[in-house]
Amino acid sequence: MSAQRFYTLLKTRLDAGEWTPGQRLPSIRKLVDDTGSSYHQVVSAYARLVSEGVLVALPGSGYFVAPRTQALASQAEPECMAGDALFNFLQGGPHYTKLGCGWLPSSWTDTDLLTKAIRRTARLEQHSLVEYGDISGYLPLRKQLCAHIKRLTRLDTRPGQILTTLGATHALDLIARLLIKPGDTVLVDEPCNGNLIRLLRLNGAQVIGIRRTADGPDLAELESQLARQPVRAFFCNSTFHNPTGGTITANNAFNVLRLAVKHDVIIVEDDVYGDFSPSARHTFAELDNLERVIYVGSFSKCLSASLRVGYIACPPALVEPLTRLKLLTCVAVPAFCERFVNTILADGTYAGHMKQLRQKLIEQQNKTQRVLKSRGWQFEIAPESGMFVWAEHPDIADQQGFIQRLAQHDILLLPGSVFAVERNYQAFLRINCTHFSTQVAQHFQV
Ligand SMILES: Cc1ncc(COP(=O)(O)O)c(C=O)c1O
Missing domain, CATH: 3.40.640.10 (Type I PLP-dependent aspartate aminotransferase-like (Major domain))
Structure with a gap:
């Protein structure tokens, strides 16, 4: 019997309710003896069922059917959310510079003025x-x-x-x-x-x-x-x-x-x-x-x-x-x-806030485009203002590697694929100009 076949049989027995949530499954040795399967087949089926949230492994005690909530949580993730980079990005802690984000830095808003209001x-x-x-x-x-x-x-x-x-x-x-x-x-x-x-x-x-x-x-x-x-x-x-x-x-x-x-x-x-x-x-x-x-x-x-x-x-x-x-x-x-x-x-508080913000955005967008261009980055659209610039670099073959390198310096970016329906945007990055600083810029030298 192949490992896949053994896994499918075990999963079918679990789905049929042969063991209930919280119940202990037979030990690996017992399952090997009872089914005539190899040790490797049983271990890999158990490991896969643990990774799927169907079983939980308690060291020294064995394998148990996961509580119903845990099984539900793993089923409830809609297929379209699987491996969602945005989800992981948003869970990044406050010490990161979220250069790939879609919001302004909090320092851009006069929070004292808002507190008074x-x-x-x-x-x-x-x-x-x-x-x-x-x-x-x-x-x-x-x-x-x-x-x-x-x-x-x-x-x-x-x-x-x-x-x-x-x-x-x-x-x-x-x-x-x-x-x-x-x-x-x-x-x-x-x-x-x-x-x-x-x-x-x-x-x-x-x-x-x-x-x-x-x-x-x-x-x-x-x-x-x-x-x-x-x-x-x-x-x-x-x-x-x-x-x-x-x-x-x-x-x-x-x-x-x-x-x-x-x-x-x-x-x-x-x-x-x-x-x-x-x-x-x-x-x-x-x-x-x-x-x-x-x-x-x-x-x-x-x-x-x-x-x-x-x-x-x-x-x-x-x-x-x-x-x-x-x-x-x-x-x-x-x-x-x-x-x-x-x-x-x-x-009028909002109008005053926006007047300042619009001016700052234009300056920051121009500055970011200028620095990126001087470092060989290219963009088809050069926005006159707003937060985003959608840039690529002809010498970056491995965008994932670039993103990982910046993450080591606590700078987070999102891969271009997050914004794609079907097309390949592997080479692109969304850069939020309002989080772009001289310190960040030094990592954009390719
Ligand atoms: C185009 C666009 N629409 C809507 C939203 C969501 O906005 P809100 O925070 O108001 O829900 C975003 C946020 O990134 C956005 O970029």
Whole structure:
């Protein structure tokens, strides 16, 4: 009998419940005698079942069927999360420089100013410290968000079109749950936010990547995919795109929207980096007046990822079903966080913070590009601002080796494959300019 065959037989007996959780299995010697298998076959089957979480080995006592929770945990990991580099990256401790991350360094935010606003909010809105928030979102905040969206996109919205969410991740999750039926085809930018690809797959979508060019989504590729099959939605990160840093041009936005109308596709515009823009730009939301566009924003990137305040602006008919899904998945956004964001939008604290931030981002993006270029790094898209630059080096054959070398200096990067649907981005790295310093730069000499 082969080792594989022996493993399969043992697993079948375990699955059939011959031994119950916590029960000890026969010793290796007894199993060798009873089954006529070799010592090696039994040992390797036991080792494999331990690595799969089916058995636990207690030194000196033998092998036991794992408690039900442990077996569940190993089965519950969705296939699309297996070996997820982002998951491991996020578990890295605070002493690392997370150069591959998607957020600003905390030193870039005036936390004293925010602390004062938090105190003010707590004094005036004490009940928000204990009560559930409004399931649609705090009405004064939704009114502020209409003004905020108007400034970001020139688009007029009403509070009845706005739903607050736990950051953009929750917004994208609610939209995916509402739109996608298992087997539906959904388009995303490629490369793109790896979490989104996994989230869509978790909802049963067939995810197809549309190559991101310097102008936005590749129009020829988009047209050919739309002609090939019915498509439910296109999730597009329009400004300072994660991970390339690119922003859609007016012409590109117009043509993407034209194709979406022709093929009856919904555009989910993820604009979490929109407020970094120092000047007017183009959004699908403005062009379409929120008829087939669902617009997603968040305060995670500009202000604080810890607040978990994001929002959806959408056609009025979608608000109620999205609110029902929100009720099921989180009930409400923390009432205190909503009131805090409302306070700083209303009193000008947020506007002052953003003015400084935009200036710093431009300087840091320019500096990072200059240093990387002088060291032979190349990038197809040279963003004028925003956090990211998507770079490769012609002399680095082994990106994994480069990432590991930097990790030895406590600098963490994510492999380009994290952002891929199907294409090979083995040679690319997403570099967050806001974490790029002279000290980090010395390791980029190849
Ligand atoms: C394009 C994009 N959308 C959404 C998110 C998630 O944002 P939030 O922290 O508000 O959930 C990220 C985070 O990295 C992102 O890059």
